[in-house]
Amino acid sequence: MLEEVLIAGFGGQGxxxxxxLLAYAGMQEQKHVAWIPSYGPEMRGGTANCGIxxxxxxxxxxxxxxxxxxxxxxxxxxxxxxxxxxxxxIIFYNSSLINTGGISVPYPIFAIPANAIAEELGNVRVAxxxxxxxxLGYSKxxxxxxxxxxxxKVLPPHRHKLIPVNQKALEKGAALGRxxxxxxx
Amino acid sequence: xxxxLMKGNEAFGEGAIRAGCRYFFGYPITPQSELPHFLAKRxxxxxxxxxxxxxxxxxxxxxxxxxxAGARVMTSSSxxxxxxxQEGISYxxxxxxPCVIINVMRGGPGLGNxxxxxxxxxxxxxxxxxxxxxxxxxxxASVQEIITHMQLAFDLADKYRNPxxxxxxxxxxxxxxxxxxxxxxxxMAEPSKPWATTGxxxxxxxxxxxxxxxxxxxxxxxxLQLAAKYGEIQRSEQRWEEYGLDDAEWVLVAFGTVARVAxxxxxxxxxxxxxxxLIRPITLWPFPEKAFNKVIDQVKGFLTVEMSLGQMVEDxxxxxxxxxxxxxxxxxxxxxxxxxxxxxxxxxxxxxxxCG
Amino acid sequence: MAKIFQRxxxxxxxxxxxxxxxxxxxxxxxxxxxxxxxxxxxxxxGVCPVGxxxxxYEYFNCDMIEAAHGRAPAVATGVKRVLxxxxxxxYQGDGDLAAIGTAEVVHAAARGEKITTIFINNAVFGMTxxxxxxxxxxxxxxxxxxxxxxxxxxxxxxxxxxxxxxxxGAVYVARVSVHxxxxxxxxxxxxxxxFEVQLQGLxxxxxxxxSTCPTNWGLSxxxxxxxxxxxxxxxxxxxxFRKPAEWDKNGTGEGASC
Numbered sequence: 186m187l188e189e190v191l192i193a194g195f196g197g198q199g200x201x202x203x204x205x206l207l208a209y210a211g212m213q214e215q216k217h218v219a220w221i222p223s224y225g226p227e228m229r230g231g232t233a234n235c236g237i238x239x240x241x242x243x244x245x246x247x248x249x250x251x252x253x254x255x256x257x258x259x260x261x262x263x264x265x266x267x268x269x270x271x272x273x274x275i276i277f278y279n280s281s282l283i284n285t286g287g288i289s290v291p292y293p294i295f296a297i298p299a300n301a302i303a304e305e306l307g308n309v310r311v312a313x314x315x316x317x318x319x320x321l322g323y324s325k326x327x328x329x330x331x332x333x334x335x336x337x338k339v340l341p342p343h344r345h346k347l348i349p350v351n352q353k354a355l356e357k358g359a360a361l362g363r364x365x366x367x368x369x370x
Numbered sequence: 371x372x373x374x375l376m377k378g379n380e381a382f383g384e385g386a387i388r389a390g391c392r393y394f395f396g397y398p399i400t401p402q403s404e405l406p407h408f409l410a411k412r413x414x415x416x417x418x419x420x421x422x423x424x425x426x427x428x429x430x431x432x433x434x435x436x437x438x439a440g441a442r443v444m445t446s447s448s449x450x451x452x453x454x455x456q457e458g459i460s461y462x463x464x465x466x467x468p469c470v471i472i473n474v475m476r477g478g479p480g481l482g483n484x485x486x487x488x489x490x491x492x493x494x495x496x497x498x499x500x501x502x503x504x505x506x507x508x509x510x511a512s513v514q515e516i517i518t519h520m521q522l523a524f525d526l527a528d529k530y531r532n533p534x535x536x537x538x539x540x541x542x543x544x545x546x547x548x549x550x551x552x553x554x555x556x557x558m559a560e561p562s563k564p565w566a567t568t569g570x571x572x573x574x575x576x577x578x579x580x581x582x583x584x585x586x587x588x589x590x591x592x593x594l595q596l597a598a599k600y601g602e603i604q605r606s607e608q609r610w611e612e613y614g615l616d617d618a619e620w621v622l623v624a625f626g627t628v629a630r631v632a633x634x635x636x637x638x639x640x641x642x643x644x645x646x647x648l649i650r651p652i653t654l655w656p657f658p659e660k661a662f663n664k665v666i667d668q669v670k671g672f673l674t675v676e677m678s679l680g681q682m683v684e685d686x687x688x689x690x691x692x693x694x695x696x697x698x699x700x701x702x703x704x705x706x707x708x709x710x711x712x713x714x715x716x717x718x719x720x721x722x723x724x725c726g
Numbered sequence: 727m728a729k730i731f732q733r734x735x736x737x738x739x740x741x742x743x744x745x746x747x748x749x750x751x752x753x754x755x756x757x758x759x760x761x762x763x764x765x766x767x768x769x770x771x772g773v774c775p776v777g778x779x780x781x782x783y784e785y786f787n788c789d790m791i792e793a794a795h796g797r798a799p800a801v802a803t804g805v806k807r808v809l810x811x812x813x814x815x816x817y818q819g820d821g822d823l824a825a826i827g828t829a830e831v832v833h834a835a836a837r838g839e840k841i842t843t844i845f846i847n848n849a850v851f852g853m854t855x856x857x858x859x860x861x862x863x864x865x866x867x868x869x870x871x872x873x874x875x876x877x878x879x880x881x882x883x884x885x886x887x888x889x890x891x892x893x894x895g896a897v898y899v900a901r902v903s904v905h906x907x908x909x910x911x912x913x914x915x916x917x918x919x920x921f922e923v924q925l926q927g928l929x930x931x932x933x934x935x936x937s938t939c940p941t942n943w944g945l946s947x948x949x950x951x952x953x954x955x956x957x958x959x960x961x962x963x964x965x966x967f968r969k970p971a972e973w974d975k976n977g978t979g980e981g982a983s984c
Binding site: 205208219220221222244245247248250251338 | 541546548633637
């Protein structure tokens, strides 16, 4: 197994911490993992992205240049990164903010109304974890539970009160992912 | 033991603390900031000192003073800041003091940018400041290796009474990977430093830390002593990693972050039937010439890949001495070569027709 | 028979290399006497500069470090932070401290670094051949101001003691001279205080010492002393610019040596 996941969106959408959550959960599931943030002036606001590699064997290159999975949180990152996804890859996109414009790609692409779901849960900041949940529910790369368990490691102690809402976001997303897997939704 | 996920820049700090370093002097610069942030918090908690200097010039001279006082001491910076430290580094070498210097390299020349680069290879391995000297230069390629290299760096610095530079780049610094801290650090014998200027306190002879040697005959002797030391380091301290080298016909040569890319290339090439391997210099100085001699008769050529216009490739050529072709692929200025572009270059070198 | 005058234990006995009439030797001796009187020789680490006093490590009979030009306060900082219970002093000239090392001394002072700095101001670069220093007087001829220092193009002398007296961490700042016996006695009192400030852990202490350079001034030793008094003292007024607030409260240190 070698998964190279790119998570991309606006700064402030929780891109980096969702990426760290995936990396931490993967590590706890005994995978080899690496997390790399977007680099350069982009760090200072605007777009944000990070790459996470999960593998059964030691990771050669931790740079995610040809993602097997894209989690796109906004329009510009969808447009920029969707074409980079490798054949056989997969995209989950935040359909609350992204219009795919009828894009045609030779791999599965799934709409997840991440912002809408997060707002229903009462905290729009957990939207990115909805997308992560969907990916895990669909792909079963690692169990969603592993990501839930990693929340307390990745969130600083003063944010632990947000664990329940993040957990719900992951689970809601995972349910949607499983539906997609079955061919529904 | 449970592994922890750690950023490379934090690992430099954690590794230093585990190696017994308690003193840090530095000046802020991107992209190494998480390292001083980490140490500013941690060092005072364990009775150490974190001090933000007014410049890199001052910082390296504080390192000089702390090293003279017998401490395990370090500084950290990035390319432009390391340039400013060159004067102090030369003095530290001249006075034969141990210390560790981190360079999280960025794109140059001049202000350049904060993207990952390896354009300081010459500066790190060929001296850097004035005078005839060498630094021991380590180039970790993973967060775990940063931890072990920090211990190694302090040990080598003390053993040879010479500064050790550990080089990385923004990717290595920002990257998070799991590290296993078991077996690192812990109790260690404090190296004896009878030469340190700690105040005489009953010692009969004064200790003097100095690089001034006004009589040319004596200074030549000094330089020859340094040369003997460097000869010993070259014989004893060459380190490298071999990846798929046993039956390799085409050998990639890369260090640090680029070596990770190169491993990806080796994996890809192997899958597609090209017998590729990798020599990853771990010590950039002493350069691991032994690794090249070992495989020179078995291979058909070397492809050196760097995030620069070609610096380490000169050392590769010196090792290979024209016995095999040496090719170079570089991305300067803060660009990172991709697995795909390096693989295409490898195929060209191996004479494999590019499909599509 | 009682010895009433002898070499301080804090001097090695190696003959000074300084030019005839140069006052570096007097200041070395004063520092050594203070170290002896305070009983701190075996706790002391000195940091010497680049300039005429580059060989000071051969003269002070304690552990010594030779620093790069201007960097002594940074080097001393490194030593003091590792060994906070030792005594660390720097000895620097006006090229070293007031030109290339301005940043180092200002920030050591700003940090309130618990070190003692002895600053020799002789209004000229000595070792490199009599060039203009930041402290050179307006109109003073040097090898790089052959027609005299011109205020218009090269500015006017930098008053280091006054400058540092605005810095909170510099708790003891004094300027003294060594051009006659009375001034030598006052200089010694100030230097001793500068070490006491450190021993009491109060902050950064600096004593600027007006000094002669007969060779580069082109004067005889006696003329040089007269020239210092007549020309330098009016531009660089003598006195204590700052004293620790603690001393005003309880008189510690003040009465002990002054």
